[in-house]
Amino acid sequence: MEIRLRYLLAALFMGAALPSVRASRVVMAFEDFHERFQASYIRNQQLKKIVTDLSRQVMLQQFFVEEKIRSDGSSGIKLIRGGTKGLDNYDSNSHTSNYFMAIHDHSNYDRTIGMGEFSAVLNGLEFRTRHNDYRMVMPSTTSGEIDAVEDIQFPGVPPEVTSKPTVKEQITEMQEWFKAFWMQNATERDYTKYFKPIISYLEGAWTLNKGLIESFASDRHHLDASSWFELQEKNRFSAYSGVKTRLENLAVLPTTIMDVNETTGQATYAQWNYRILNYPLKGDFPLKYFYQADDVAARVSRGWTRPEIMEKRSARFRISRGTDPQNYQLLDEIMYQIPGKNNMYSNLSQIMFGDDGMYHFGKSNKNVKLDTGRYHRWYKSAQKDAMGINAVARGFNDDFCFVAQTTQPTIASVEMEECRRRVCQTNRNSFSYAIPLEIIYLTPLLTWNPYNLTIHQGLDIVNRDGRDGTDSNSKAYDGVDSNHYYLTPTEFFSGFVEGDPADTVRNSVFVRGPDKKARVQTSASGTQIMLQAIPGLGRVRCRFPIAPVHSEGSTVGKEVSALRDMLTGYLRAPPDMVTFEMSSNGDHVHRFNITYRDFLRLINDRLPITAVSEEVHGHSHTLDFKFFRISTNFKYGTCDGQDRCPDGHPKVIIMLTNNVFTELPLPGNA
Known part of the structure; x- marks a missing residue:
């Protein structure tokens, strides 16, 4: 009514200066304009509400898909x-x-870890x-900037x-x-000073970056697109046609609507992105903590x-000290060392759904606050839940949902209004x-340089003038660089590099020494x-590899795993010792x-073993x-x-230990 009144007053004001007939026409025109304007305004509000409702439905549909996947299995490799x-x-x-997880070797690079799609x-x-x-x-x-490494x-x-x-003596000692x-x-x-364990991990988050951003570096690959839209279109074409890009530089990274403004109808889009990083573990990590996961297929x-x-x-492993409690294990301790998107500047806390705070699950003292900025899958609540339990696993039922909170503004956030005692x-x-x-395990081979070869910082020196590392002084590499990282004397090894089409490493190359005259034969020193x-x-x-699957x-996966263990013998780990018996000489036998x-x-490895x-x-x-x-x-x-044997024991030795971990290979099986 207020808008209409303004139009009428304006019309009357103008009509006062006009003849009555023309004034009446002006008023009618204004009336007509107001009715059309009001109808348009109402229609615009209706459309805005429709867009808002549809956007929210798209959000809920995306949430439904994610919730379906959560119930289908755990976080892990698919x-x-x-x-x-x-x-x-x-x-x-x-x-x-x-190969598990498409891992392969690029050990001719100093820092590249081979892993496919x-x-x-x-x-x-x-x-x-x-x-x-x-x-x-x-x-x-040293930096809290997002994705700083x-x-x-x-x-x-x-x-x-x-x-x-x-060099010969160095080789013998290094062996x-x-x-x-x-x-x-x-x-x-004391090898623990020079063989250092690191953990590699896959990290993902919903980001607000509008431009396509490569979230982690690779010496060999990058996303083959200039925008998120182009990446999506190339993926759709690849999926519908069934073809792949030769360089394998496409990633299927979803986009979602994260929020909708109820007033304007404006949607906030978020783009999923991931990266692979490493983190050095504290202290030694004994090899006995690994035990094999059996992929029967x-x-x-x-x-x-x-x-x-x-x-x-193909081998896949799990880790355990053998004495870990069922819920808080060695993996929890390791992942909690890793900071989230805030890097080392975390020390965050989260209070939600009436909890007074989250506390560290692995500490006996319940008052140790959890740093939610580090990766964790368990926390303790100060109050017990409806089932009488205060131990909480992140996610409804996800064995490997490791979560870290962040304050980075480019990471999409979720919002919830909570009211307690009428205060919201x-x-x-x-x-x-x-x-x-x-x-x-990082080894001393990464830095051992017994020939004192020149390590160039640039990438166009080692192989200039057509040098390819073959057997002549004119073809030998002129030193090494990060992409031709051959420092280890070939004599250190007795075997050849395992061949795989994905690998880029060569068994050995020739490199010119610092004097530019002598050349030496070396093998790759990367991981x-x-x-x-x-x-x-x-x-x-x-x-x-320890990635979850x-x-x-x-539910089916758990049933199949249990059935497999029942059929093959329920052994979580290989035996510490394998027992053998010497054939009888007609009088007695010996075991070892x-x-x-x-x-x-x-x-x-077909290596002889000495045993007593x-x-x-006597x-x-x-x-x-x-x-x-x-x-066999x-x-x-x-x-x-x-x-x-002086007392006549036959040559044949009998293996007494008999379980799935001591199965013998079939004759002729490569």
């Missing part, structure tokens, strides 16, 4: 790109194939990565190695340090036994999510999954034990024995330094 087909469904790739779920949000090949960096310790420091070289006067690490014997050589399809797959890229306040929080991917065989030791694993969190690690060396038998009839025997794959049995080569 699939890798298909590359094999077969008669049975388990012949094709799942989360693993010839995969689909993953983080707190119900499903997405697919590009080819990752992530760099070995960690959240910044810094290089992880490489371990040093034992002075017992560098003090040796010749002893690797033996100390792999055998976990720090008595004579990959084993059956390829005819591998459980011990065999332990030494392959609005809580607005932002979060990121993470899962562990792998634990990597590998498993090193080439080392004389007398075999292959040493440096990368231990999405499908194992489903070797470690499970030595057992793997026997069957996978128990004492029977004597024992020292044996050097091996596994013979063709006959064990035989000693020497007994007490002789070809045959």
Whole structure:
């Protein structure tokens, strides 16, 4: 009425200066204009409400999809790109194939960790990565800027190695340090100072960045798009046509409506983005904390036994000290070391739904406040819930929902109004999510430079003038750089680099020394999954994938896992010792034990093992024995330094330990 009155007054004012007929027409025109304006205004308000309601429905639909995925399984790896087909469904790739999580080697780079594409779920949000090949960096310790990173420091070289006067002597001493690490014997050589564990993790969050942003660096890959829209269109074309980009630089990253302004109808869009980072673990991380997860489909399809797959890229591990409580485990302690998007500047707290605060689940003292800016999946509440419990797992039922709060303004927030005692306040929080991917041991090979080769900072010096590292002085690399990181003397190894089409590393190259005249033959010094065989030791694993698998969190996944364990024998971890017995000489037998690690060396690396038998009839025997794959049995080569035991024990040795962890490979199985 107020608007209409204004129009009438204006019309009357104008009409006073006009003849009555013309004044009447003016008033009628204004009346007509007002009616059309009011109808348009009402229609505009209706359309705004429709847009607002539709936008909110889209938000709810997205939430429904995420909630459905949350109930289908846990946060974790879902699939890798298909590359094999077969008669049975388990012949094709799942989360693993010839390699778990599409891991491979780029050890000719100093900081590049090879990892291909995969689909993953983080707190119900499903997405697919590009080819990752992530760099070995960690959240910044000096900057709170979002996604700020810094290089992880490489371990040093034992002075017992560098003090040796010749390269040959340095090689021999360095091999002893690797033996100390792999055998976990720090008595004579404290390997814990020079073999440093780091954890790699996958982090994701809803961001408010309108322009396409590469959230983590790779020496080899980047998103092949100039905008989020272009990325989405290329993904749609790829999905509908069934083709892939040769360089694998597309990532399927959803966009969502995070909020709608009820007054204006304006929607706030958020873009999902992810990154892969590393974090150095505190102290030593003993190898005995790893135990193998059994992916039966990959084993059956390829005819591998459980011990065999332990030494392959398909191997997947879990971690435990064996004494961890069921709910708060070693993984919780590790992930809590990692800061969220605030980097080291966290120390945050969260109070929601009437709780007086969140407290650290792993502390016996319930008054230890939880730093919600670090990744965690458990917290304690000061008050008990409706079930009489004060222990709370993040997520409704997600085994691996690690959450970290953040105050970064470019991370989308969620808002909730909460009223207590008639006093209402609005809580607005932002979060990121993470899962562990792998634990990597950094070794002294990353910095050991016994030939004193020049390490160039630029990338166009080493291979200029057509140098390709082949066997001639004119073709030898002119020093090394971060992309041609060949520092390790080839003589350090006795085996060859494991071949895979995804790898870029070569078995060895030739490099010119600092004098530009002499050339030496070297192997890659970057991080590998498993090193080439080392004389007398075999292959040493440096990368231990520990990522959870999405499908194992489903009801079906849990039933299948339980059924598998029932059928194969319920053993969470391999035995500490494997027991053998010497064949009888007609009078007595001797038994002896070797470690499970030595057992793997026997069957996978074909290395002889020395063992001392128990004492029977006043004597024992020292044996050097091996596994013979063709006959699938064990035989000693020497007994007490002789070809045959003095008291007539036959050559054949019998393995008494019999479980899924000591299965012998089939004859002829590669």
